[in-house]
Amino acid sequence: MKILVCISRTPDTTSKISFVDQNTKFNSDGVQWIINPYDEWYALVRAIELKEKDPSTIIHLINVGSIDNEAIIRKALALGGDEAIRINTNNDDAYFISHQIATIAKDGYDLILTGKETIDHNGSSIGGMIAEILDSNFISLATKLDIENNQAIVTRESEGGEEKIAAPLPLVISCQKGMAEARIPNMRGIMAARTKPLKVSEASNTECLTTINAFDLPPAKAGVKLIPADTPELLVKLLREEAKAI
Amino acid sequence: MSVIIITEQSENKIKKQSLESISYGVAIAKQLNLDAFALVMGATDENLSYLGNYGVKKIIHQKNIGAANSDNKVATKLISEICTQHQAQIIIFSNSLFGKAVAPRLSVKLKAGLVSGAIKLPETGNSFSVKRSVFSGKAFADVKISSPIKIITLNANAFETMKSSDANAEIVESNIEVPAGTINIIETKKNEGTVSLTDAETVVSGGRGLKGPENWGMIEELAKALGAATACSRPVADSNWRPHHEHVGQTGVAISPNLYIAVGISGAIQHLAGVNRSKTIVVINNDPEAPFFKAADYGIVGDAFQVMPKIIEAVKNLG
Ligand SMILES: Cc1cc2nc3c(=O)[nH]c(=O)nc-3n(C[C@H](O)[C@H](O)[C@H](O)COP(=O)(O)OP(=O)(O)OC[C@H]3O[C@@H](n4cnc5c(N)ncnc54)[C@H](O)[C@@H]3O)c2cc1C
Numbered sequence: 001m002k003i004l005v006c007i008s009r010t011p012d013t014t015s016k017i018s019f020v021d022q023n024t025k026f027n028s029d030g031v032q033w034i035i036n037p038y039d040e041w042y043a044l045v046r047a048i049e050l051k052e053k054d055p056s057t058i059i060h061l062i063n064v065g066s067i068d069n070e071a072i073i074r075k076a077l078a079l080g081g082d083e084a085i086r087i088n089t090n091n092d093d094a095y096f097i098s099h100q101i102a103t104i105a106k107d108g109y110d111l112i113l114t115g116k117e118t119i120d121h122n123g124s125s126i127g128g129m130i131a132e133i134l135d136s137n138f139i140s141l142a143t144k145l146d147i148e149n150n151q152a153i154v155t156r157e158s159e160g161g162e163e164k165i166a167a168p169l170p171l172v173i174s175c176q177k178g179m180a181e182a183r184i185p186n187m188r189g190i191m192a193a194r195t196k197p198l199k200v201s202e203a204s205n206t207e208c209l210t211t212i213n214a215f216d217l218p219p220a221k222a223g224v225k226l227i228p229a230d231t232p233e234l235l236v237k238l239l240r241e242e243a244k245a246i
Numbered sequence: 247m248s249v250i251i252i253t254e255q256s257e258n259k260i261k262k263q264s265l266e267s268i269s270y271g272v273a274i275a276k277q278l279n280l281d282a283f284a285l286v287m288g289a290t291d292e293n294l295s296y297l298g299n300y301g302v303k304k305i306i307h308q309k310n311i312g313a314a315n316s317d318n319k320v321a322t323k324l325i326s327e328i329c330t331q332h333q334a335q336i337i338i339f340s341n342s343l344f345g346k347a348v349a350p351r352l353s354v355k356l357k358a359g360l361v362s363g364a365i366k367l368p369e370t371g372n373s374f375s376v377k378r379s380v381f382s383g384k385a386f387a388d389v390k391i392s393s394p395i396k397i398i399t400l401n402a403n404a405f406e407t408m409k410s411s412d413a414n415a416e417i418v419e420s421n422i423e424v425p426a427g428t429i430n431i432i433e434t435k436k437n438e439g440t441v442s443l444t445d446a447e448t449v450v451s452g453g454r455g456l457k458g459p460e461n462w463g464m465i466e467e468l469a470k471a472l473g474a475a476t477a478c479s480r481p482v483a484d485s486n487w488r489p490h491h492e493h494v495g496q497t498g499v500a501i502s503p504n505l506y507i508a509v510g511i512s513g514a515i516q517h518l519a520g521v522n523r524s525k526t527i528v529v530i531n532n533d534p535e536a537p538f539f540k541a542a543d544y545g546i547v548g549d550a551f552q553v554m555p556k557i558i559e560a561v562k563n564l565g
Contacts, residue, residue, distance in 0.1 A: 246564070
C-alpha cells in the first residue's frame with residue numbers, strides 16, 4: 001500500500017489576520033506557521049496508523065510551496081512518513097496546485113489523503129480536483145478509513161448523518177474530525193526526520209484559472225448591546241423587533 | 247449562453263439553500279444579460295414550474311440520475327454534459343456537501359475557474375471577480391476568475407431568496423445516460439435531532455459553562471421553541487457530553503445562521519472561526535470579561551441556569 005498525504009502550511013489558529021501591500025498580501029509578520037490542522041491531525045495521523053497496522057505501507061508527503069515550508073514538512077516527517085516531496089512554487093490557485101500534486105500522485109499511489117480544507121483558504125477543493133485529474137473516485141469529508149481486502153471502507157458525512165461506503169483503490173479522500181487523534185512528535189521521530197529524504201522538484205507548466213485581487217477584513221462589530229440579567233425577556237423582545245432574528 | 251444553477255432536493259423537494267442559489271444565479275444572469283436555467287436531478291414531488299417565480303426561465307429535469315447522489319464522479323459527468331449542452335457560462339452550486347464534492351471535479355473537467363464559499367454577487371465590469379470568505383471567517387478575498395466558464399459555490403444564508411415574478415418556468419426533460427458508479431453504500435445513519443446544523447437558520451449552542459451533559463435540557467428546549475439546531479464547543483464534544491457532529495468552530499463545523507445563541511461558551515478564537523459569519527450573535531456568560539462579548543450583538547452577563555428558563559418562557563409566549 002502506497003499513501004500520498006497532501007500537507008499545506010497555514011498560519012497558527014490564533015494568528016492575528018491582517019494584510020499588507022494595499023491589502024493584496026497576508027501580513028506574515030510575527031506569524032507562527034503550522035501544518036494545516038486537518039492535514040496533520042486527520043490525514044497524516046490516519047496514514048501513520050494504517051502503517052502501524054501494516055508496516056509494508058509506504059507514506060509520502062507532498063507540499064506545494066517555497067523553501068519556507070520546509071520547517072513544517074520536517075515536522076510532518078517527525079510525526080511519520082517515509083519521505084517528502086516539495087514542489088517549488090508559490091501559488092494560490094487550486095487548479096494549479098491540484099495539477100502539481102497530480103503529476104506526483106499519478107505514480108502508483110493507492111490512497112491520496114488531504115485535509116477537509118485549509119484554515120486559510122477554506123477552499124475544500126484540492127481533493128476533488130486531484131481525483132478528477134486522475135479519473136479516480138473522491139470521498140469528501142471522511143471521518144473513518146480502513147483498508148479491507150484491497151478496498152477502502154470509509155465513513156463520510158452525509159446530509160444530516162453519515163454513510164459507510166466501500167470503494168475500490170486508488171482513491172482520493174478528504175479527511176476531517178473522527179479520522180484520528182492528534183499526536184505530538186517524539187524525540188526519535190524528530191531525529192529520524194532529519195535524515196528522511198525531502199525531494200524538491202520544479203513546478204510543471206499549468207494555467208491558473210483564479211487570482212486573488214485583494215483581501216479585506218469584516219467591519220468591526222458595532223459593539224455588544226448588554227441586557228440586564230434580571231430582564232432576559234427584553235433580549236427576546238429585541239431579537240424579534242430590532243434584529244428581526246426570531 | 248446561460249447561467250445554470252445546480253439544485254439539490256431533500257425528500258423530493260427543492261432545498262431552501264438551493265432557492266438561495268437560484269436567486270443568486272438569476273441575479274447574475276440579469277447582470278450579464280444571460281438566461282438562468284435550473285438543473286433538478288432525480289424524482290420530485292413538486293411541480294417545478296414554480297421556480298419561474300424566482301426568475302428561472304427553464305428547468306432542466308434529469309429524472310434518471312443513477313448513482314449521481316452518492317458518487318461524485320458520476321454526478322460530475324452528468325452535470326458537465328448538461329452544462330455543455332446548454333452552453334453554461336456560469337455554474338452555481340450551493341457550498342454544501344454535494345457542492346463541495348462535485349464543483350472541484352467539474353472545475354477540472356470543464357477547465358472552469360472555481361470560487362467556493364462566495365458571499366456576494368460577483369463584480370462583472372471589465373473582469374469577473376467574486377468575494378469569498380477566507381481565514382476561517384476572519385477575512386474576505388476578492389477572487390478573479392479568468393477562464394471563460396466559471397463555477398461558484400454559494401455559502402448558506404449569504405443571499406436571500408427572491409421571488410421576482412409570477413411566471414412559470416418551462417420544464418425540459420433531460421434523458422442523459424448515467425454511467426454506473428463504483429462506490430457502494432454499506433450503511434447509512436441519521437443524526438438525532440430534527441434540524442440539521444448546516445441548514446439551520448437559528449442555532450443554540452452550549453459550552454463548558456453548562457457543567458455537564460445533564461444540563462443540556464435547557465439548550466434543547468430553547469432550540470425546540472425556536473425551531474433551531476443545537477451545537478456545542480469543542481471540549482464539550484471531546485468530553486462526549488454531546489455528539490461530535492455538533493462541534494462548531496475552526497476544527498468542527500463552520501456555520502452561518504441568521505441567529506447564533508452561545509450559552510456558557512468563552513469565545514476562543516478557534517470557536518469564533520466557525521460561527522463568526524452568523525448574522526446576529528447572542529452571548530450568555532457569567533464572566534463579563536469573556537472574549538465572546540466582543541464578537542456579540544446582544545449579550546447577557548449572567549448565570550445561564552438563572553437566565554435560560556426565563557428566555558425559554560419568553561420565547562414560548564411570543565406566539
Ligand atoms: C488548534 C485548535 C483548534 C481548536 N478548534 C476549536 C473548535 O473548532 N471549536 C471550539 O469550540 N474550540 C476549539 N478549540 C478550543 C478553544 O481554544 C477553546 O478551548 C474552547 O472553545 C473552549 O470551550 P468553552 O468555551 O466551551 O469552554 P471554556 O473556555 O471553559 O469556557 C466556558 C465559559 O462558560 C462560562 N460559564 C461558566 N459558568 C457559567 C454559568 N453558570 N453561566 C454562564 N456562563 C458560564 C465561563 O465564564 C466561560 O467563559 C481549538 C483549540 C485549538 C488549539
